[in-house]
Amino acid sequence: MSFKALIRPPCRLHFTNGILRFLRRIFLPLLHSAPSLRSVRGSCCHLVNCVSKVNSSPLLSSPLLSSSSLEKRGRSFHSLGRLCPAYPPHRHVPRLASPDPSRDELTVFPGVHSRFSTLTARADCCCARMASPVASTPSRFLLLLQLMMMAAVTMTGGDLSPSAGRRFSDLQLNLTRGDFAGPPKFKEKYFSQVVDHFSFQVHDVDTFEQRYLILDDHWTRGTGPIFFYTGNEGNIWQFAQNSLFLLELAQELHALLVFAEHRYYGASLPFGAASFQPDNMRLLTIEQALADYAILITELKKQLNASRSPVICFGGSYGGMLSAYMRIRYPNVVKGALASSAPIFSTAGIGDSWRFFHDVTEDYRRYNPACAEAVKRTFLLIQSLAEAQDYQKITDGLSLCDAISSRKDIHQLYGFVRNAFTFMAMLDYPYSTEFSGHLPANPVQVACDLLLSEEGALRGMRDAVGIFYNASGARGERACYDLYQLFVECADPTGCGLGGDSQAWDYQACTEVNLCFESNNETDMFPAMEFSERQREEYCRAKWGITPRPDWLRLQYWADGLTSASNIIFSNGDLDPWANGGVRTSLSPSLVAINMEGAAHHLDLRGSNAADPASVTKARQLEAQIIASWVGTV
Numbered sequence: 001m002s003f004k005a006l007i008r009p010p011c012r013l014h015f016t017n018g019i020l021r022f023l024r025r026i027f028l029p030l031l032h033s034a035p036s037l038r039s040v041r042g043s044c045c046h047l048v049n050c051v052s053k054v055n056s057s058p059l060l061s062s063p064l065l066s067s068s069s070l071e072k073r074g075r076s077f078h079s080l081g082r083l084c085p086a087y088p089p090h091r092h093v094p095r096l097a098s099p100d101p102s103r104d105e106l107t108v109f110p111g112v113h114s115r116f117s118t119l120t121a122r123a124d125c126c127c128a129r130m131a132s133p134v135a136s137t138p139s140r141f142l143l144l145l146q147l148m149m150m151a152a153v154t155m156t157g158g159d160l161s162p163s164a165g166r167r168f169s170d171l172q173l174n175l176t177r178g179d180f181a182g183p184p185k186f187k188e189k190y191f192s193q194v195v196d197h198f199s200f201q202v203h204d205v206d207t208f209e210q211r212y213l214i215l216d217d218h219w220t221r222g223t224g225p226i227f228f229y230t231g232n233e234g235n236i237w238q239f240a241q242n243s244l245f246l247l248e249l250a251q252e253l254h255a256l257l258v259f260a261e262h263r264y265y266g267a268s269l270p271f272g273a274a275s276f277q278p279d280n281m282r283l284l285t286i287e288q289a290l291a292d293y294a295i296l297i298t299e300l301k302k303q304l305n306a307s308r309s310p311v312i313c314f315g316g317s318y319g320g321m322l323s324a325y326m327r328i329r330y331p332n333v334v335k336g337a338l339a340s341s342a343p344i345f346s347t348a349g350i351g352d353s354w355r356f357f358h359d360v361t362e363d364y365r366r367y368n369p370a371c372a373e374a375v376k377r378t379f380l381l382i383q384s385l386a387e388a389q390d391y392q393k394i395t396d397g398l399s400l401c402d403a404i405s406s407r408k409d410i411h412q413l414y415g416f417v418r419n420a421f422t423f424m425a426m427l428d429y430p431y432s433t434e435f436s437g438h439l440p441a442n443p444v445q446v447a448c449d450l451l452l453s454e455e456g457a458l459r460g461m462r463d464a465v466g467i468f469y470n471a472s473g474a475r476g477e478r479a480c481y482d483l484y485q486l487f488v489e490c491a492d493p494t495g496c497g498l499g500g501d502s503q504a505w506d507y508q509a510c511t512e513v514n515l516c517f518e519s520n521n522e523t524d525m526f527p528a529m530e531f532s533e534r535q536r537e538e539y540c541r542a543k544w545g546i547t548p549r550p551d552w553l554r555l556q557y558w559a560d561g562l563t564s565a566s567n568i569i570f571s572n573g574d575l576d577p578w579a580n581g582g583v584r585t586s587l588s589p590s591l592v593a594i595n596m597e598g599a600a601h602h603l604d605l606r607g608s609n610a611a612d613p614a615s616v617t618k619a620r621q622l623e624a625q626i627i628a629s630w631v632g633t634v
Contacts, residue, residue, distance in 0.1 A: 184215055184240065184241075184244070184247050184257075185215065185217070186213035186214065186215045186240055186257070186259070187213065187214050187215070188211065188212075188213055189211070189212055189213070189214060190209040190210065190211055190212070191209070191210045191212060191296055191299065192207045192208075192209065192210075193207060193208055193209070193210040193263070193268075193292050193295065193296070194206070194207060194291075194292075194295065195207060195208055195270050195283060196283055196288070197287075197288055197291035197292075197295075198287070198288070198291075208263070208268070208269065208270040208271075209267075209268070210260070210261060210263065210268045210292060210296065211236060211260075211261040211266060211267045211268050212236070212258055212259060212260045212261060212296065213236060213237070213240050213257075213258070213259040214256070214257065214258050214259075215247070215250070215256070215257040216256050216257075218250050218251045218254055218255065219250070219254060219255060219256040220254040221304070221305075221306075222304070222305050222306055222308065222309070223306075223308050223309060224253070224254040224255050224256060224309060225253055225254075225255040225256070225309055225310050225311070225312060225631040226255060226256045226258060226297070226300070226301070226306065226309050226310070226311045226312070227246050227249065227250055227255045227256065227257050227258070227312055227314060228258045228260065228293070228297060228311055228312065228313050228314070228334075229243060229246065229257075229258065229259040229260065229313075229314050229315060229319065229323075230260065230262075230293055230313050230314070230315040230319050230322035230323045230326060231259065231260050231261045231262040231265065231266075231315075231319060231322075232262060232265075232315065232316070232317060232318050232319035232322075233262065233265055233318055233501060233504065233505045233508070234262075234265055234266065234497075234501050235261070235265065235266035235267075235501070236259050236260065236261035236262075236265075236266050236268075237266075238435070239259060239316075239319065240259040241434075242433070242434075242435045242605075242606060243259075243314070243316065243605045243606065244606060244607025244608075245604060245605050245606060245607060245608070245620055246314055246605070247607070248607060248608060248620075249624055249627065252624070253624075253627070253628060253631060255312075255631075256304070256306070256309070258296075258297075258300065260292070260293055260296055262289050262292075262319075262322075263283070263284065263288060263289055263292055264276075264281075264284045264504040264507075265500075265501050265504055266501070269500075270283060275500075275504075276500055276503045276504065278544050278545055281504075281507050281544065284504060284507055284508060284511075285511065285512065286322070286325065286508075286512055286513075286553075286556075286557075287556075289322065290322065290325055290326055290329050290330065293313075293322070293326060293330075294326070294329075294330045294333050297311055297333055297334075298333065310335040310336075310630065310631045311333060311334050311335055312334070312335060312336050312337065312338070312627055312630060312631065313326045313327060313334050313336070313337040313338070314337070314338045314340075314605065315337075315338075315339060315340065315342070316340040316341050316342075316601070316602030316605045317340075317341050317342065317343075317578065317601060317602060318342075318347075318513075320338075320339035320340045320341055320342030320582075320602065321339065321342045321343070321344050321347065321557075323337040323338060323339050323342070324337050324339040324342055324344060324557075324565075324568050324570070325557050327565060327566075327567060327568050328557055328558055328565050329557075331566075331567075335567060335630050335631070336567035336568065336569075336626075336627065336630040337567065337568045337569070338568075338569045338571065338605075338623055338627065339568055339569065339570050339571070339582075339583075340571045340572075340602035340604055340605050341571070341572055341573070341576050341578050341579065341582065341601050341602040342570060342582050342583075343578045343581030343582045344553075344557070344559060344562075344581075344582055344583065345559060345581050345582060345583070346515075346517075346578070346580075346581025346582075347513050347514055347515060347553060347581065348514060348551070348553035348554040348557070348559040349514040349516070349550050349551060349553075349554060350554065350559055350560075351580070351581055353516055353517055353518050353531075354517075354518060354519070354520055354523050354524070355517075355580055355581070356493075356494065356517040356577055356578070356581065357418070357422075357517065357518070357519040357520075357523075357524040357526055357577075358523040358524045359425075359576075359577035359579070359580055360421060360422050360425045360524065360526075360577045361523075361524040361525045361526070363425040363428060363444055363575055363577065364421070364425070364444055364447075364448060364525065366575075367444055367445050367448055368448050368452070370452060371447075371448035371451060371452060372525045373525075374451055374452060374457070374460065375421065375451065375461070375464075375525040375526075376521070376525040376526075377457065378457040378458065378460070378461045379414070379417075379521070379525070379526065379527050381457055381458070382394055382410070382413070382414075382458075383410075383527065386404075386407070386410045391403060391404040391405055391409075393458075394410075394413070394458070397456065397457075397458025397459060397462065398413070398458055398461065398462045398481065399462050399478075399479070399480050399481060400413075400480060400481055400482075400483060401479075401480035401481060401482045401483075402482065402483070409483070411529075412483045412484060412487070412489065413483055414526070414527045414529060415487055415489050415493075415529070416465070416481070416483050416486065416487040417461065417465055418519065418526045418527075418529070419468075419487050419494075419495045420464070420465035420467070420468040420469060421447070421464075421465070421525075421526075422494055422495060422577070423436060423468050423495065424439070424443040424444055424447055424467060424468055425444060425575070425576075425577050425600070426576060426577060426578070426600060426601040427439055427443060427600060427601060428442060428443055428444045428575050428600040429441065429442075429443075429600055429603060429606070430442060430598075430609070430611040430612065430613065431609050431611045433606075437468075439467070439468070440467065441611070443467050443468070444575075446467055447464040447465075447467045447468075448464070450463040450464050450466075450467070451463065451464040462481075465481075466478070466481075469481060469486055486498075488502060490502065490505070490506040490509065491506050491509035491510045491515065491536060491539055491540060491543075492505060492506065492509040492513075492515045493515060493516075493517045493518065493519075493529070493531050494515065494517060496509070506543070506544075507544055507546075510536070510539070510540035510543065510544050510546055510548055511540075511546060511548060511549065511552075512549065512552050512553055512556075513553065514548070514550050514551075514553065516531055516532060516533055516536055516550075517531060518530050518531045518532075533548075533550055536548055562583070562587055562591060563587050563588055563591065565591060566588070566590040566591065567590050567630060568590070568591050568592075569592050569594060569623055569626060569627075570582055570583035570584075570591070570592070570593045570594070571593075571594040571595075571596065571602075571604050571619055571623065572584060572593070572594070572595055572596065573595075573596040573597075573598070573599025573600050573601070573602075573603055573604075573616075574595065574596065574597055574598065574599065575598060575599055575600040576599065576600050576601045576602075578601060579595075592626065594619050594622060594623065595615075596613065596615040596616050596619045597613060597615040598613035598615060598616075599613055599615060599616050599619075603616050604616055604619045604620055604623065608620070
């Protein structure tokens with residue numbers, strides 16, 4: 001769905017070829033002594049109806065047009081319903097927090113949808129006044145000029161230059177290809193970053209080399225927007241290669257692309273090989289990472305003479321949290337943010353501890369209820385075999401490298417299996433990917449089919465987890481599974497991964513990021529595995545010598561007061577177990593929630609693919625339109 005498609009005829013009547021018809025129906029009656037109120041009302045309401053179609057986009061979790069904005073200008077939805085019978089009086093009234101009453105309601109919230117809402121409200125006001133029997137012909141003429149000017153300004157983002165009309169009203173976003181001539185040709189660069197932004201003391205090491213990737217092939221130098229990816233808990237190349245929506249959008253909006261690596265991940269190590277020593281981990285905080293990004297953006301704009309270039313942050317998962325936090329913490333630096341699959345509530349300790357693994361289970365149950373039940377039964381079988389100390393049968397059935405011999409091994413096995421099912425649910429993309437090893441298309445379906453096709457329950461589970469641990473759909477790639485090499489338990493029950501990056505994420509899960517999730521074998525298909533605040537604290541003290549702050553993110557980044565923020569898109573897919581830990585309902589006209597049916601973890605950030613669900617294609621179009629409006633109001 002392109003932006004142009006949203007305003008096809010008859011909506012485009014008022015902006016392109018239909019201008020002459022518009023003039024004939026409106027201006028001529030107004031200039032006669034007996035103006036046709038029917039013509040005035042019909043054309044004006046036609047415009048209102050066209051605009052309302054955009055406002056009622058099915059992608060929005062709640063509409064953006066407030067009835068109060070209409071009532072404030074002298075008309076209510078009920079009155080508009082009488083004036084324009086085709087316009088439904090109740091359908092578009094949202095339940096949103098009231099905007100700041102000290103500011104003009106129609107200009108508080110930037111963005112393409114607030115533009116359309118603005119036009120609708122003002123057009124309604126003009127309709128009412130022009131159709132009034134007591135209105136004079138000159139006043140009708142002036143009101144009509146006002147209406148036409150509003151339409152022009154609204155559709156061009158306030159820019160009335162010759163190119164503005166194409167940029168917004170005729171913007172055709174070519175987001176359907178996903179095929180580029182080879183991989184994106186990013187340049188890898190390093191920036192001398194301050195080690196500690198919040199101390200004025202002299203350190204042994206004052207700077208470190210922060211890695212970032214940059215691509216300027218499509219950039220309108222000096223004035224085009226800057227799309228800045230806020231790096232996650234990993235190598236930045238991994239995210240750049242799996243976030244090609246940014247490249248597609250950069251081509252259309254002539255943007256500079258920057259992917260910045262998070263401190264303590266990938267090659268951006270403040271203390272080199274010694275970075276993961278407990279004493280050197282103290283500078284791994286979200287606050288330090290955000291300051292890194294703010295300084296990098298500021299310095300790049302200076303170096304590139306891009307002071308007029310608006311900056312939009314992008315990120316997925318933890319990176320999505322960071323993109324939202326950048327808009328909250330540094331609104332002077334960042335004009336807007338797309339936070340995809342960003343669990344900003346659940347990581348702040350808001351919500352039920354059982355929810356995450358319940359939602360993982362629902363992904364398998366959605367495909368085949370028998371699959372989730374089979375997983376649950378197999379865990380019960382393992383439990384009964386363990387109680388009977390028949391460890392050899394478990395070892396042989398699951399093809400484990402080392403024989404299980406204790407309750408500790410059983411606990412490790414539970415985490416190992418749960419981790420595989422969790423990641424396959426998160427990465428349940430409709431095509432094969434290389435994001436976390438090579439996974440086949442629809443890994444949940446593949447795993448379930450393998451699980452249910454085996455006669456033996458343990459063999460079925462062995463084959464199912466092999467989809468993830470073998471990183472392919474082939475059976476027998478590994479001769480056996482090493483429980484302690486392939487899975488490391490940490491302060492994140494959803495999994496920390498392996499290597500240095502896993503150490504950094506474990507530390508963050510012990511400080512600011514609250515991930516006290518647990519399975520219970522009642523609301524989910526997994527064994528009961530508790531992870532309480534007390535257990536988290538005990539683990540973190542023993543591992544890192546630190547005490548977590550469970551409510552820090554809630555306080556520091558407005559989890560209880562997000563409506564004070566602006567210009568953030570929150571997107572989530574209903575297959576993503578992280579989705580319900582994020583923003584699923586629009587909080588204001590500029591805090592927009594987009595929900596995607598049949599989509600897994602930040603699928604909208606990936607490049608366009610023929611296998612994408614229609615909801616994802618539409619979500620990308622809507623995201624592109626909103627972002628285009630942000631960068632077009634410079």
